[in-house]
Amino acid sequence: MADDSSSIEVLNATAQTRLKTIIERVERLEEDKAAVAADIKEVFLEAKGEGFDVKILRKVVRLRKQDKAKRMEEEAILDLYLSAIGGL
Amino acid sequence: MADDSSSIEVLNATAQTRLKTIIERVERLEEDKAAVAADIKEVFLEAKGEGFDVKILRKVVRLRKQDKAKRMEEEAILDLYLSAIGGL
Amino acid sequence: MADDSSSIEVLNATAQTRLKTIIERVERLEEDKAAVAADIKEVFLEAKGEGFDVKILRKVVRLRKQDKAKRMEEEAILDLYLSAIGGL
Amino acid sequence: MADDSSSIEVLNATAQTRLKTIIERVERLEEDKAAVAADIKEVFLEAKGEGFDVKILRKVVRLRKQDKAKRMEEEAILDLYLSAIGGL
DNA sequence: GCTTGGGGCGTTCGAC
DNA sequence: GTCGAACGCCCCAAGC
Numbered sequence: 001m002a003d004d005s006s007s008i009e010v011l012n013a014t015a016q017t018r019l020k021t022i023i024e025r026v027e028r029l030e031e032d033k034a035a036v037a038a039d040i041k042e043v044f045l046e047a048k049g050e051g052f053d054v055k056i057l058r059k060v061v062r063l064r065k066q067d068k069a070k071r072m073e074e075e076a077i078l079d080l081y082l083s084a085i086g087g088l
Numbered sequence: 089m090a091d092d093s094s095s096i097e098v099l100n101a102t103a104q105t106r107l108k109t110i111i112e113r114v115e116r117l118e119e120d121k122a123a124v125a126a127d128i129k130e131v132f133l134e135a136k137g138e139g140f141d142v143k144i145l146r147k148v149v150r151l152r153k154q155d156k157a158k159r160m161e162e163e164a165i166l167d168l169y170l171s172a173i174g175g176l
Numbered sequence: 177m178a179d180d181s182s183s184i185e186v187l188n189a190t191a192q193t194r195l196k197t198i199i200e201r202v203e204r205l206e207e208d209k210a211a212v213a214a215d216i217k218e219v220f221l222e223a224k225g226e227g228f229d230v231k232i233l234r235k236v237v238r239l240r241k242q243d244k245a246k247r248m249e250e251e252a253i254l255d256l257y258l259s260a261i262g263g264l
Numbered sequence: 265m266a267d268d269s270s271s272i273e274v275l276n277a278t279a280q281t282r283l284k285t286i287i288e289r290v291e292r293l294e295e296d297k298a299a300v301a302a303d304i305k306e307v308f309l310e311a312k313g314e315g316f317d318v319k320i321l322r323k324v325v326r327l328r329k330q331d332k333a334k335r336m337e338e339e340a341i342l343d344l345y346l347s348a349i350g351g352l
Numbered sequence: 353g354c355t356t357g358g359g360g361c362g363t364t365c366g367a368c
Numbered sequence: 369g370t371c372g373a374a375c376g377c378c379c380c381a382a383g384c
Contacts, residue, residue: 194314194316195316198307198310198311198316198321199321199324199325199328201307202304202307202308202321202325203325203328203329205300205303205304205307206304206325206329208300209297209300209301209304212293212296212297212300213297215293216290216293216294216297219286219289219290219293220290222286223282223286226282228282228283228286233286233287233290236287237287237290237291237294240287240291241294
C-alpha cells in the first residue's frame with residue numbers, strides 16, 4: 001500500500017474530503033447553535049437585571065410553545081376533516 | 089381598580105411592554121435555534137445518504153469538542169499557575 | 177374496605193414492605209454519598225491548611241477527569257470503527 | 265538548579281509528594297462517590313423492574329429528606345431556646 | 353421501547 | 369452575607 005497518510009485506505013481521497021466538509025459544516029452549525037443559546041441566556045440575564053423572575057419567564061415560553069403546538073395540531077385535524085369531505 | 093384587562097395590575101404598563109418584548113425576543117431566538125438544529129440534522133441525513141455512518145460522525149464531532157474543551161481548560165490552569173506564582 | 181391504615185389499599189402488604197426497603201436502601205446510600213462528599217471537602221480543607229491553592233487543586237482534578245473521559249471516548253470510537261468495518 | 269524533573273522547582277520534593285497524595289485521595293473519593301451514585305441508580309432500576317414509579321420514589325426520598333432537615337432545624341432552635349434560659 | 357445525549361434546575365463553592 | 373459561577377442531578381427528546 002502506497003498510502004501517503006498513516007491511516008489505512010479505508011476511505012479514498014474523495015470520501016476523506018467529503019468527510020472533512022461534513023464535520024466542518026456540523027461544527028460550524030453547532031457554533032451557531034451555541035451562539036444562539038448564549039443570546040437566549042443573555043436575554044434572560046438582562047430580564048433578571050430588570051427584576052423579572054427568569055424561571056417564570058421560561059415557563060411562559062414553554063407554555064406558549066405547547067399552546068402553539070396544540071393550535072397547529074387542531075389546524076391539521078381541521079384540514080384533514082375538510083379534505084375528507086372534499087374541501088370547504 | 090381601573091385596570092382595562094382581567095388581570096390585577098401587578099405589572100405596570102411599562103413592565104408589561106418589556107415583558108412582551110423579552111418573551112418575543114426569546115421566542116424568536118428559539119426559532120433560530122430550532123432552525124439550526126434542523127440544519128444539523130439535514131447534514132447528517134445527507135451524509136448518511138452518501139454512505140457515512142452517522143453514529144460515528146456524531147462521535148467524531150463530540151470527540152473534537154472534548155479536545156477543544158480540554159485545551160481551553162489547560163490554558164485556564166496555566167493562567168492559574170502563573171497567577172499562583174505571583175503574576176506573569 | 178378493611179384497611180388498617182388510613183390510605184386506600186393501592187399497594188398490597190408485600191409491595192408496601194418492598195417499598196419501605198427500597199426507600200431505606202436509597203436513603204442509606206445517600207448518607208454514604210454525603211459522607212464521601214464531606215471527606216472530599218475535608219481533604220481540600222486540609223490541603224488549604226498546608227498552603228495549597230484549592231482552586232488549582234480542583235482544576236487539576238477536573239482536568240484529569242476530562243483526560244480520562246476523552247480516553248474512554250476514543251476507545252468507544254475505536255470500537256465503532258471496528259464494528260463499522262465488519263467486526264473485529 | 266539541579267532539578268531532576270522538567271518542571272521548575274516551584275514546589276519542593278516534599279510538597280510535590282503531598283500534592284500527589286492529595287490529588288490521589290480526592291480522586292479515590294470521587295470514585296467512591298460515583299460508585300455509590302451507581303448503586304443508587306441500580307436500586308431505582310431494580311425498583312422499576314418491580315413496577316414502581318421511579319420518579320415518585322425519588323420524590324418520596326426528597327420529601328423525607330426535607331422533613332428530616334426540618335426536624336433537625338426545629339431541634340436546633342429548641343436547644344437554642346433551652347440554652348438561652350439556662351438549660352432545662 | 354430503550355438508551356443515550358442535551359437542557360434546565362437546584363445546590364454548592366469560591367469571590368467580593 | 370451576597371453574588372455569581374461551577375457541578376451534579378434530573379427530566380425530556382431524539383436516535384437506534
